[in-house]
Amino acid sequence: MTSEVQVEVAIIGAGVAGLALANILEQANISYFVLESYRAIAPPGAASIGLMPNGLRILDQIGVYEKLMEHAVPHDYFEHRDGDDGTLYGVLTAGRHLTTLLGYSSHAIPRQTLLKILYENLPDKSKVRASSRVSKVETSETNAVVTTEDGFQVTCDIVAGVDGVHSAVRREIEAYVGVTPSPDYLASRSACIFGCSNRVAGITGGQFFNSHRKDTGLFILTGKDDRPYWFLFDDFKEPIKYKETPKYTPEYVEALAEKSKDIIITPGVTFSDLYAHRRDVTTVSLEEGIAAVWHAGRMFLAGDACHKMVPNGAMGGNQAIESVASFVNHYRQLRARHPNQPIPLAELNTALESYTDERRRPVTHHVEKSCFLRDALLKRGPNIEGYLQGLSKGNIWDGLYKLAEPMSRAIRLEDWHKKTERTEFYERQAAKMREGLALPSILEEGRGVKG
Structure with missing residues (x-):
């Protein structure tokens, strides 16, 4: 060269x-x-990525969607619990309607x-x-x-x-x-251990879990072959400036894992089960801004x-x-x-x-x-308790609207040479959302369309 x-x-x-x-x-x-x-x-590496309809539409436009789906299962179940005592805050199933609404679901893959x-x-x-x-x-x-x-x-x-x-x-x-x-700008307010594990009994593909706990919170999304991808957060309490975050040693990881071992994910499953079946872990500070x-x-x-x-x-x-x-x-x-x-x-x-x-x-x-x-997830901030209590009171339409409305205004490749049934369906359905049509009627019109 x-x-x-x-x-x-x-x-x-x-x-x-x-x-x-x-x-x-x-x-x-x-x-x-x-x-x-x-x-x-x-x-x-241990990192996973969540693919949502707004990103998948563009990936479909460039011809890689079918290959991606060989490695994915759709998500349709989202559980929120108290990480200390296992109290169930709410179960959200709005995601199972994404394919009918926009032509694509949400997925987690490496x-x-x-x-x-x-x-x-x-x-x-x-x-x-x-x-x-x-x-x-x-x-x-x-x-x-x-x-x-x-x-x-x-x-x-x-x-x-x-x-x-x-x-x-x-x-x-x-x-x-x-x-x-x-x-x-780019200050970090938490660290995160990204991990993936082998199959754990009690966790199946297509599920999300949020375990809310003070100081250390956990969320999990599961992919093909019931493989869990997890994110264990450590609260910094005070922001740390860009490039001033600490180096993460194996001892830090083990100490945080030990501290978090009893976090309840779902009945009969704790973080210690995930960690015992780990394949890869990576620890980083989470910059934001x-x-x-x-x-x-x-x-x-x-x-x-x-x-x-x-x-x-x-x-x-x-x-x-x-x-x-x-x-x-x-x-x-x-x-x-x-x-x-x-x-x-x-x-x-x-x-x-x-x-x-x-x-x-x-x-x-x-x-x-x-x-x-x-x-x-870390139970910090003035409005968090109200948010957690509200998880049990929301209805399917509120949850679906909050999830999908920003995606109805998402960017696509304009005047693109390649079109699929899914990309065209997404635009028709998104236009209806932007016009203010009710979600039940939009879903009814979308039934029978393959994702």
Whole structure:
């Protein structure tokens, strides 16, 4: 491989957002190159990802939905309990109606599986380069140049910073505009042990469990072959600034697991059962927040690089996929006005401002919602007790509406060449929701449609 390539879009990061963006650009005939700092694409690990209808619709548009479903089971049961005494706060079954409502259900799969499927769907793997940590980005009126630590360069029209919470592109944007992040941006209020376990008696595929407990909370989602993916939270009490969080030793993990062993998941099952059957664990601090600046020069951000969510609510990956789809929608309009010509910087920045305006409000909602759900899990905050008591009083329509209404306004790839029965059904049903039609009537019209 040469030490320099020239493309339209340099993608920094080969995570969910980066590989989804690469697939979209590939199918839109927009040239790209992916730089990944890690030494491997789709590395193994304990992390799972929740796939929701809004993300699945876009993944369907790029042709990977069927492959994903080989590794998934739909979720239709969500149980909330007190982690200390097992009191049942509520059982939510709204999720079992998602397929009838929008054409897709919700699922949990290993994050590595999604990355592998996205990577394998790319026809030319030479466009993805691992072990390529970005050292600098130079942007001008006519182009941008990305240089890695080993001297490899990509010259491009635009740089997509989808390189995660520790984004090198975000640092370049902040330096470019002279912005200093606020002290609380990307602060961590909790740590989390991500784990996956072998099958545990009493837990079956398609179930969610929330065990609410002061200081240490637990939530579980189960996938194919009844495999549990779990998230054990440790409350920091006070926020810890970005990059000041502690290193997590095996002793820390064992101590937290011991402290949490008696958390009740469901009758007859405690966290000690999960931990005894563990396969992999990873411990991280959970940064959270929205970046003040999303673009500058010929650079822009998407995913965790600018809208970092805690895992509660399972929207981080889905919102990242929506964001890169939004960018491509705006970028394709620019290319249509400037075929086979460089895109003027002023027009590019106008488009990126429109992209930011389109995405900032919905991702802010999901960042705030995910934090609230995490706080509810840890029983902290002034409104949590009312929320927990209200879980037993809600009805199926309230639960389904709260779950699906934001997804009725989700981003899709516009004017896309590939359509499926599901993608078209989603849009018809979402339009009815946006028009204010009652959910029972929308569901009735959707019965018999395959997901």
